[in-house]
Amino acid sequence: MIIPTAKQIKEIDAFTISDEGISSIDLMERAAYSLTDAITSQWSTSTPIVVFAGPGNNGGDALAVARMLICGGYAVKTYLFNIASRISADCKEEAERLKSLGEGHLTEITSTFEPPELSADTLIIDGLFGTGLSRPLEGGFATLVRFINSTGCTVVSIDVPSGLMCEDNSSNNLESIVRASLTLTFQFRKLAFMFDENEMYVGKLKVLDIQLSSSKINSTSTPYEYIEADYIRELFKPRVNSGNKGTFGTAMIVAGQYGMAGAALLAGSACLRSGCGKVMVHTPLLNNNIIQIGLPEAIIHHDYNEKRFCNPISSDTRFDAICIGPGIGTHTDTSRALYDQIRRTRCPLVLDADALNIIARNKEWLDFLPAKTIITPHPLEFQRLTDCKNDGYSRLKVAQELSESHELIVILKGHHTAICLPDGRVYFNSTGNSGMATAGSGDVLSGIIVSLLAQHYQPSVAALIAVFLHGKAGDLASSTLGEYSITASDIVNNISNSFRDLLNM
Numbered sequence: 071m072i073i074p075t076a077k078q079i080k081e082i083d084a085f086t087i088s089d090e091g092i093s094s095i096d097l098m099e100r101a102a103y104s105l106t107d108a109i110t111s112q113w114s115t116s117t118p119i120v121v122f123a124g125p126g127n128n129g130g131d132a133l134a135v136a137r138m139l140i141c142g143g144y145a146v147k148t149y150l151f152n153i154a155s156r157i158s159a160d161c162k163e164e165a166e167r168l169k170s171l172g173e174g175h176l177t178e179i180t181s182t183f184e185p186p187e188l189s190a191d192t193l194i195i196d197g198l199f200g201t202g203l204s205r206p207l208e209g210g211f212a213t214l215v216r217f218i219n220s221t222g223c224t225v226v227s228i229d230v231p232s233g234l235m236c237e238d239n240s241s242n243n244l245e246s247i248v249r250a251s252l253t254l255t256f257q258f259r260k261l262a263f264m265f266d267e268n269e270m271y272v273g274k275l276k277v278l279d280i281q282l283s284s285s286k287i288n289s290t291s292t293p294y295e296y297i298e299a300d301y302i303r304e305l306f307k308p309r310v311n312s313g314n315k316g317t318f319g320t321a322m323i324v325a326g327q328y329g330m331a332g333a334a335l336l337a338g339s340a341c342l343r344s345g346c347g348k349v350m351v352h353t354p355l356l357n358n359n360i361i362q363i364g365l366p367e368a369i370i371h372h373d374y375n376e377k378r379f380c381n382p383i384s385s386d387t388r389f390d391a392i393c394i395g396p397g398i399g400t401h402t403d404t405s406r407a408l409y410d411q412i413r414r415t416r417c418p419l420v421l422d423a424d425a426l427n428i429i430a431r432n433k434e435w436l437d438f439l440p441a442k443t444i445i446t447p448h449p450l451e452f453q454r455l456t457d458c459k460n461d462g463y464s465r466l467k468v469a470q471e472l473s474e475s476h477e478l479i480v481i482l483k484g485h486h487t488a489i490c491l492p493d494g495r496v497y498f499n500s501t502g503n504s505g506m507a508t509a510g511s512g513d514v515l516s517g518i519i520v521s522l523l524a525q526h527y528q529p530s531v532a533a534l535i536a537v538f539l540h541g542k543a544g545d546l547a548s549s550t551l552g553e554y555s556i557t558a559s560d561i562v563n564n565i566s567n568s569f570r571d572l573l574n575m
């Protein structure tokens with residue numbers, strides 16, 4: 071599903087109204103029904119409810135929900151903030167409909183507001199601002215948001231937590247954003263929901279289908295897409311029944327300085343579990359026994375010259391794709407070997423972990439990475455690499471620029487890992503959980519990517535499939551072990567289930 075901007079959502083909304091011949095107030099009612107349905111399925115009529123409605127259509131939604139809840143037998147107190155006497159037409163109409171239920175349901179605030187005493191079991195419905203927020207909240211609205219956040223009550227935000235911009239929050243006033251327990255958003259995830267630091271505002275997320283025009287959605291052009299199983303499934307090539315191990319490619323993994331052999335084992339085993347024909351591990355001689363025993367299927371490509379660090383691979387070694395980085399350290403010998411290898415590499419390349427830390431110290435190397443090289447930084451690695459600002463939106467913009475200017479595939483790891491392609495498109499992943507934030511998890515991802523590259527998947531496709539499968543393997547591991555107990559090996563052990571689940575095997 072696409073992730074449109076707030077402006078595009080407005081256009082889709084307007085098109086739906088004209089194309090379907092539905093009035094805007096009826097579309098608002100449709101949205102309010104789905105909100106009410108989601109709320110009543112989770113909270114019973116014994117829950118006291120307080121609704122805060124703003125001056126725009128987000129407020130209109132909130133007033134309609136208040137009316138529907140009252141009709142459903144809930145005790146609801148509603149406050150409409152009409153400070154500048156500029157409420158939208160549909161918000162005004164919804165206020166009238168709410169008032170028509172009788173006295174005392176609606177309090178209109180036109181100047182100062184004395185916050186009510188709220189019992190701990192109160193459910194707050196936040197309909198102050200949605201996609202129409204145009205600047206950070208200040209003054210009375212900022213105070214109101216701080217009050218909401220201080221109550222300790224459960225908060226359900228309509229469409230967007232009030233105060234959160236749909237895209238760029240790098241200059242926002244972060245204290246003036248509602249911290250929702252649950253956000254019920256309409257039709258699309260918003261770009262800001264993809265950034266890790268905004269999880270504290272969004273809380274749990276539920277997307278409500280309010281049937282906006284699908285033809286308009288399909289013709290809306292946006293670089294951002296949220297990818298789910300159906301999309302990924304279509305990217306697979308059939309596996310040839312008559313294939314031999316040569317057909318499915320040889321992957322080379324340069325990993326594991328002495329003391330970090332586990333990184334080589336994890337990347338190597340993930341690679342083997344992801345379908346390539348042969349895996350070679352280039353690693354210091356001292357890791358020999360560990361890897362021979364831990365991964366008997368792999369061919370160890372001994373690094374004879376140096377016992378502890380990685381050296382260049384001899385130029386007559388043949389492989390179809392190469393991954394460099396898991397646990398290699400940043401020793402000067404390794405750094406020299408990395409430089410040498412990058413210069414010589416003619417096949418698809420993935421750079422991860424310490425390879426990226428070495429490049430961060432030699433930023434000019436970015437200029438000669440082969441086209442379509444995949445890099446897989448976590449936020450700190452990306453910051454070291456580019457000196458970008460620390461918020462998700464700024465980071466994404468820099469990643470998009472880097473991807474486009476250097477023809478790289480940048481996989482920005484996070485809760486919703488972003489895959490930035492050189493043509494400007496960005497895909498956000500839908501799988502994965504907090505249990506995957508564990509040592510070695512990135513090595514597993516690199517192993518899956520290089521396996522798919524060795525099988526001759528296009529780098530962009532390999533990146534998309536690998537990120538999805540990796541997250542899915544983590545989700546399957548979590549379904550039996552729970553998020554607290556997952557290790558990187560558990561992710562490897564669930565790669566096969568992840569393939570089978572996706573491909574219905």
Ligand SMILES: NC(=O)C1=CN([C@@H]2O[C@H](COP(=O)(O)OP(=O)(O)OC[C@H]3O[C@@H](n4cnc5c(N)ncnc54)[C@H](OP(=O)(O)O)[C@@H]3O)[C@@H](O)[C@H]2O)[C@H](O)CC1
Binds near residue numbers: 082127129200204
């Ligand atoms: N997606 C859909 O198809 C549907 C969405 N619905 C709901 O509509 C809102 C969007 O409604 P909109 O009226 O465009 O916007 P808001 O309600 O978010 O707010 C607009 C008003 O807020 C004022 N504003 C903006 N920023 C501030 C601020 N920092 N401080 C004070 N006031 C602010 C703005 O005034 P301006 O001065 O900027 O003009 C407006 O008065 C969407 O989120 C959904 O909830 C439909 O109901 C169903 C279809």
Ligand SMILES: [K+]
Binds near residue numbers: 231
């Ligand atoms: K809201």
